[in-house]
Amino acid sequence: xxxxxxxxxxxxxxxxxxxxxxxxxxxxxxxxxxxxxxxxxxxxxxxxxxxxxxxxxxxxxxxxxxxxxxxxxxxxxxxxxxxxxxxxxxxxxxxxxxxxxxxxxxxxxxxxxxxxx
Amino acid sequence: xxxxxxxxxxxxxxxxxxxxxxxxxxxxxxxxxxxxxxxxxxxxxxxxxxxxxxxxxxxxxxxxxxxxxxxxxxxxxxxxxxxxxxxxxxxxxxxxxxxxxxxxxxxxxxxxxxxxxxxxxxxxxxxxxxxxxxxxxxxxxxxxxxxxxxxxxxxxx
Numbered sequence: 001x002x003x004x005x006x007x008x009x010x011x012x013x014x015x016x017x018x019x020x021x022x023x024x025x026x027x028x029x030x031x032x033x034x035x036x037x038x039x040x041x042x043x044x045x046x047x048x049x050x051x052x053x054x055x056x057x058x059x060x061x062x063x064x065x066x067x068x069x070x071x072x073x074x075x076x077x078x079x080x081x082x083x084x085x086x087x088x089x090x091x092x093x094x095x096x097x098x099x100x101x102x103x104x105x106x107x108x109x110x111x112x113x114x115x116x117x
Numbered sequence: 118x119x120x121x122x123x124x125x126x127x128x129x130x131x132x133x134x135x136x137x138x139x140x141x142x143x144x145x146x147x148x149x150x151x152x153x154x155x156x157x158x159x160x161x162x163x164x165x166x167x168x169x170x171x172x173x174x175x176x177x178x179x180x181x182x183x184x185x186x187x188x189x190x191x192x193x194x195x196x197x198x199x200x201x202x203x204x205x206x207x208x209x210x211x212x213x214x215x216x217x218x219x220x221x222x223x224x225x226x227x228x229x230x231x232x233x234x235x236x237x238x239x240x241x242x243x244x245x246x247x248x249x250x251x252x253x254x255x256x257x258x259x260x261x262x263x264x265x266x267x268x269x270x271x272x273x274x
Contacts, residue, residue, distance in 0.1 A: 026168060028135045059161065061168050062229040073224055090161040097236035098229045099218040 006034040009041075015049040015117050016041065017110060025060040035067035039074055048080045051113040055086035065098065072104055081105075083113040124194040125149060131187045133179040133204075135172060139187070143167045146191055153195040159256060162237030163198050166252050169230035170202040178204030178248055198254040208247030 008019045018041065022030060041047045075082040083105045087095070095101040107113045127146065131139045146167060147160050155163075171187055179185035185205040192199040217228040235241050240253040 026140060059164060061165075061172065062227075062233055063172070065229050066227055069224060090158060093236070094165070094233060097218075098232050099220075099223055102220075103223045 004037050006030060007037050012114060015051060015114060016047045017051045017053060019053045019055070020057050023056055023058045025057065025064040028063065031061070031063050031067055034064070035070065038067065038071040042071070042074045042078050042080055046078070049117045050075065050080060050082045051110055051117070052082060052084045053086050053110055054084060054088065054091055057091060058088070060091065060094070065094070065100065069100070069103070081117055083107050083117065085110050085113045123153070124192050124197075127191045127193065129189050131171065131189060133175045133181050133183060133185045133187060135175055135181065139171045139175070142189070143171070146193065149193050150198065153193060155256070159254070162254060165237045166234045166254070167200065169234050170200075170250050170252065173230055174202055174204035174206070177209070178206030180206065196256045198252070200252045201249060202252070203249040206248050210247055211243055
């Protein structure tokens with residue numbers, strides 16, 4: 001059985017494509033577990049190329065943003081490449097308001113990300 | 118602007134728990150605005166502002182003390198969302214919160230709630246001690262970001 005409750009991973013060559021399984025990332029328990037599942041991709045699995053696909057995500061809170069920032073930081077520290085894709089206009093507005101669009105590497109689609117990894 | 122005669126008022130006293138009770142309340146507000154014809158894009162902003170203000174009140178204001186409540190008053194209409202959220206904590210100085218959007222703070226994991234509230238609302242203001250925030254979103258206002266320093270107006274009579 002998968003050890004992941006909040007993400008689904010598919011492998012494409014040596015690239016891990018990660019989908020969120022929750023459409024709304026709000027409650028504190030979900031955010032805590034999701035954070036750990038993301039961190040494990042770097043710290044336990046030692047994945048080096050990750051595409052984080054937001055196509056299922058309709059809403060996320062600032063607490064969830066905190067986990068994404070920590071995840072991005074852990075990836076950079078481990079010399080892993082992390083690209084976020086398929087971000088809705090509303091979620092992109094969240095990134096833009098908080099200037100995270102300048103911190104995160106973002107591409108329109110999964111194909112765009114796979115092309116540069 | 119003209120206040121719609123269709124304005125509906127909703128008041129609720131919420132427990133100081135992040136376990137989820139307040140999330141259902143926010144969904145109720147969104148459902149009522151949806152009935153007023155609000156679009157998903159605008160509902161997203163309302164959801165963000167309510168999520169961040171109420172969870173801040175529970176977490177930072179009331180410090181999840183079960184003896185304290187978060188008091189929410191909303192006024193809803195086809196073109197205006199107004200809300201006042203008050204916790205029972207000591208309050209805070211909004212100006213004392215570091216600017217999370219500054220380049221040197223971009224990697225700090227916390228402190229983005231206030232920026233999101235301001236970003237998605239037309240007007241935001243606080244009471245003097247900082248334990249009560251007033252939000253307003255006008256659908257025919259200019260887009261977010263340009264007018265956040267204005268003071269939210271009182272509820273319509």
